[in-house]
Every structure is written in C-alpha cells, then in structure tokens.
Amino acid sequence: MNNQQPAKRNWFKSTYSGGDGGECVEVAAGPAAIRVRDSKERGRAQIAFTRGAWSGFVTGLGRDRI
Numbered sequence: 001m002n003n004q005q006p007a008k009r010n011w012f013k014s015t016y017s018g019g020d021g022g023e024c025v026e027v028a029a030g031p032a033a034i035r036v037r038d039s040k041e042r043g044r045a046q047i048a049f050t051r052g053a054w055s056g057f058v059t060g061l062g063r064d065r066i
Helices: 051-061
Strands: 025-029 034-038 047-049
Touching: 047 051
Parallel strands: none
Antiparallel strands: 025 034, 034 047
C-alpha cells in the first residue's frame, strides 16, 4: 500500500478560455507526464501524456487550422 500523498500539481487553463464557466480543460506539467482534466469535473479521471506525445499533440494543433 502506498501511503504517500500525491504530488501537488499546478493546474492552469488556456489563455483562450473564457471566464464564463464554459467547457474547458486544465493542464498540469509534471516530471513524468503532462496531465489534462475537465475543469468542471476536477475530481474525475485525468488523461496523462508523455512529454513527447504532448509535444506532438500541441504541434499538430497548429497545423492546417480550419
């Protein structure tokens, strides 16, 4: 059994997020992974990306935007 407390993460929202409480995600960068969660359901599941996968994801967002 692991009795250690989970590391505190510094979550942030995109600068493109509005302040009206609409749909948004929050991101936290840790030493082993980049984590993403729903800002309205903070206690629910998170998605974890390796740093390489996150970099590829963010780079892909900027390509061929419609």
